[in-house]
Amino acid sequence: MKRAAATIAIAWAFACSLAVGAQQPAGDGPRYAGTALMRPAEYREWIFLSSGLGMNYNAPAPGAPPPARQSFTNVFVNPSSYRSFMQTGKWPDKTVLVLEIRASSGNGSINKDGRFQTTVSGMEVHVKDSRFANGWEFFGFGGGKESAEPMSGQAVAECVSCHAEHGAVDNTFAQFYPTILDAARQKGTLKPGF
Amino acid sequence: MKRAAATIAIAWAFACSLAVGAQQPAGDGPRYAGTALMRPAEYREWIFLSSGLGMNYNAPAPGAPPPARQSFTNVFVNPSSYRSFMQTGKWPDKTVLVLEIRASSGNGSINKDGRFQTTVSGMEVHVKDSRFANGWEFFGFGGGKESAEPMSGQAVAECVSCHAEHGAVDNTFAQFYPTILDAARQKGTLKPGF
Numbered sequence: 001m002k003r004a005a006a007t008i009a010i011a012w013a014f015a016c017s018l019a020v021g022a023q024q025p026a027g028d029g030p031r032y033a034g035t036a037l038m039r040p041a042e043y044r045e046w047i048f049l050s051s052g053l054g055m056n057y058n059a060p061a062p063g064a065p066p067p068a069r070q071s072f073t074n075v076f077v078n079p080s081s082y083r084s085f086m087q088t089g090k091w092p093d094k095t096v097l098v099l100e101i102r103a104s105s106g107n108g109s110i111n112k113d114g115r116f117q118t119t120v121s122g123m124e125v126h127v128k129d130s131r132f133a134n135g136w137e138f139f140g141f142g143g144g145k146e147s148a149e150p151m152s153g154q155a156v157a158e159c160v161s162c163h164a165e166h167g168a169v170d171n172t173f174a175q176f177y178p179t180i181l182d183a184a185r186q187k188g189t190l191k192p193g194f
Numbered sequence: 195m196k197r198a199a200a201t202i203a204i205a206w207a208f209a210c211s212l213a214v215g216a217q218q219p220a221g222d223g224p225r226y227a228g229t230a231l232m233r234p235a236e237y238r239e240w241i242f243l244s245s246g247l248g249m250n251y252n253a254p255a256p257g258a259p260p261p262a263r264q265s266f267t268n269v270f271v272n273p274s275s276y277r278s279f280m281q282t283g284k285w286p287d288k289t290v291l292v293l294e295i296r297a298s299s300g301n302g303s304i305n306k307d308g309r310f311q312t313t314v315s316g317m318e319v320h321v322k323d324s325r326f327a328n329g330w331e332f333f334g335f336g337g338g339k340e341s342a343e344p345m346s347g348q349a350v351a352e353c354v355s356c357h358a359e360h361g362a363v364d365n366t367f368a369q370f371y372p373t374i375l376d377a378a379r380q381k382g383t384l385k386p387g388f
Contacts (some may be wrong), residue, residue, distance in 0.1 A: 044373055045273070048242030051266065054308030069308060072245065079239070102372070109369045110360045114248030114263060116370045166304045175303045176310045178296070179238055
């Protein structure tokens with residue numbers, strides 16, 4: 001009887017460890033604490049999609065101050081989703097896109113023209129997950145915080161509608177990511193008009 | 195006798211395959227065909243170090259034409275060397291740095307200001323390998339070629355001396371790669387003056 005009880009206890013412990021494993025997959029997808037997304041700690045080792053300098057939805061006002069126009073935006077994606085996109089032209093469930101915003105400098109060391117990247121000034125994350133009602137959610141990681149609830153309110157509503165309307169592939173601005181754009185074109189997954 | 199001969203033949207074939215394997219390691223380091231470097235086919239899945247827009251060693255001439263000032267330069271490194279650098283602040287032997295040059299556009303889709311990246315217009319590779327007399331060599335992969343001999347002549351001599359004199363860490367412009375710069379600062383491997 002003792003041996004049988006021990007066997008059952010071991011089997012139960014094993015089943016529980018499997019259940020815990022299922023909640024937090026070991027891969028490179030999103031990690032949550034309740035409804036909050038955990039900061040993707042390793043994103044600088046993910047796949048780089050592209051960067052822009054001073055990109056803006058609005059034309060510059062005459063005499064606009066330079067800081068916002070001199071920020072770089074780097075976009076990274078988790079490697080497993082990148083490889084899936086290159087095969088299919090579509091983002092799989094559990095895709096994590098990181099937008100890292102960096103300040104820039106012009107004169108430094110031997111550089112005498114143009115801009116190069118310096119310190120991080122912001123970070124936003126866009127996640128595709130079947131757990132969300134709309135399939136995708138935005139998260140803001142300003143100030144170096146370790147977890148973030150989904151963004152809400154009017155500001156993010158504009159992000160959501162703009163991405164849905166103008167994203168070249170599935171709510172994402174694939175038109176600005178050259179290798180992704182090429183793959184989507186080859187696979188025929190670009191929205192009509194691109 | 196026939197069986198013994200067959201056994202010797204198999205053993206010899208196995209020894210040869212091991213020798214071939216030793217010449218072309220399976221990792222993410224440089225691959226050569228004789229003295230030529232093979233194009234690093236997977237570099238877009240390597241670690242992104244940073245990008246710049248219109249960076250130049252010289253100040254712009256008055257009325258300089260825009261194309262050269264509107265190219266992005268993306269730098270990637272093979273993952274094993276990146277991880278080694280983050281641990282030690284030094285580039286290991288077999289480090290491969292890829293400089294990808296991309297044209298840019300300003301107005302496109304919803305973008306109304308700044309620049310975003312478009313097509314590849316050039317590619318140079320900088321390799322650290324004990325097989326080279328100076329430890330490092332430059333290779334040009336313009337025109338999409340699949341292999342390249344080490345660059346030579348006056349043009350590359352200027353690259354070599356400038357990198358040696360002004361590179362913040364071991365012949366590389368670590369001062370322009372934020373995560374590398376931070377790691378080198380922490381490990382105390384920055385050249386004096388940085």
